[in-house]
Amino acid sequence: MHSLSDAVDLLHSWYPPGTAESWDAVGLVWGDPSAAVRRVMFAVDPAPEVAEEAVAWGADLLVVHHPLFLKPVHGFAPTTPKGRTLTTLAGAGCALLTAHTNADQAVGGVSEAMATALGLTDQAPLLPAPADPLDKVVTFVPTADAGAVRSALAAAGAGRIGDYDHASFSSAGEGRFRPLAGAHPTIGEVGRIEVVDEVRVEVVAPRARRTEVVRALLAVHPYEEPAYDVVELADPGASVTGTGRIGEVAETTLAGFAALVAERLPETAHGVRVSGDPDRPVRRVALCGGAGDFLLDAVRRTDADVYVTSDLRHHPAAEFREHDGPALVDVAHWAAEWTWLPVVARRLAESWSDTVETRVSTRCTDPWTFRA
Structure with a gap:
């Protein structure tokens, strides 16, 4: 049996809250961390009717993409839509968690899910996220004590590379020193040169953990005055996370690609709007789940044939096309982001x-309901 705390920790390991935009509001909105979680429902919007669906199904946790309280409120009385949502969930003991911009950028997140739904291969972030800065920590330790030092460094957060931890490199060597008056050497005697078989231990570590890693090294190292280096590493380069995605599809026309988009995304009254020559060849596709006109300049610098996103405004779209940029495909915001839920x-x-x-809500909460 898993608790709500377990569920939050797992979801946050996939979509870390620290990667959300500064203006965003993500994480656990309501719920008892110790409560059991047996049923989890997923939806785009925390609308009152979605809360009712979750409660009717018996969900213990509702995970939504859009925040219920993106802007500060002074109350949430059930006389308001937001208040009805929270009152409905709280009354049934159903927790609420939001994964918004932290889910947009992640591997397995919103833009990647949309790209996969549209058949994009060789996917990469359209705007890669900056990689966390790293240090390399090097120390020299007697051979018999190297294992303890490696373990302490790993426990402090060093030696993590992608999906691997406890990563380190060791090379054998010879340490040489002479303890002076006042020293209390672990090995050797005051006034005599000592030669010790040592191991050079190297690990990478997040720069944000530098203090903890160095403290752990000093605490476990057997020497009174350990020798160690901390070297700041250069930017490791392209990240697998980031905003939007770019990739390839089997060559088609703009009209053919637009038809594919309409087929692969949930149907909405908004439909699929297209700007460009219907016969234009399409091979490279850029996209962004949700509102993506803030990426138009970045898209223009790519070799994309078409850009798929939502909520494109008149003037930015018109100016983009005037510069002979890629074609544009505008889809419903809800439909684009719904692809992440499954x-x-x-x-x-x-x-x-x-x-x-688990259950995915298929209730369409797109605000546009019909075309005249």
Whole structure:
């Protein structure tokens, strides 16, 4: 049996809150961390009717993409839509968690899910996220004590590379020193040159953990005055996370690609709007789940044939096309982001296959309901 705290920790490991934009409001909105979680429902919007659906199904946790309280409020009385949502969930003991811009950028996140739904291959972030700065920590330790030092460094957060931890490199060497008056050497005697078989231990570490890593090294190292280096590493380069995605599809025309988009995304009254020559060849596709006109300049610098996103405004779109940029495909905001829900629901179900049941809401909460 898993608790709400377990669910939050797991979801946050996939979509870290620290990667959300500064203006965003993500994480646990309501719920008892110790409560059991057996059923989890996923939806785009925390609308009152979505809360009712979650409660009717018996959900213990509702995970949504859009925040319920993006802007500060002074109350949430049930006389307001936001208040009705929270009152409905709280009354049934159903927790609420938001994964918004932290889910947009992540591997397995919103833009990647949309790209996969549209058949993009060789995907890469359209705007890669800056990689966390790293240090390399090097120390020299007697051979017999090297294992303890490696373990202490790993426990302090060093030696993590991608999906691996406890990563280090060691090389044998010879340490030479002479303790002076006042020293209390672990090995050797005051006034005599000592030669010791030592191991050079190297690890990478997040720069934000530098203090903790150095303290751990000093605490476990057997020498009174350990020798160590801390070297700031250069930017490691392209990140697998970031805003939007760019990739390739089987060559088609703009009209053919637009038809594919309409087929692969949930149907909405908004539909699929297109700007460009219907016969234009399409091979390279850039996209962004949700509102993406802030990326138009970045798209113009790519070799994309078409850019797919939502909520494109008249003037930015017109100016983009006037510069002979890629074609534009504008889709419903809700439909683009809905593609993430089956991905995260499946991921949770596979992780906790024996204890949790998941459900994806198919209720369309796009605000546009018909075309005249």
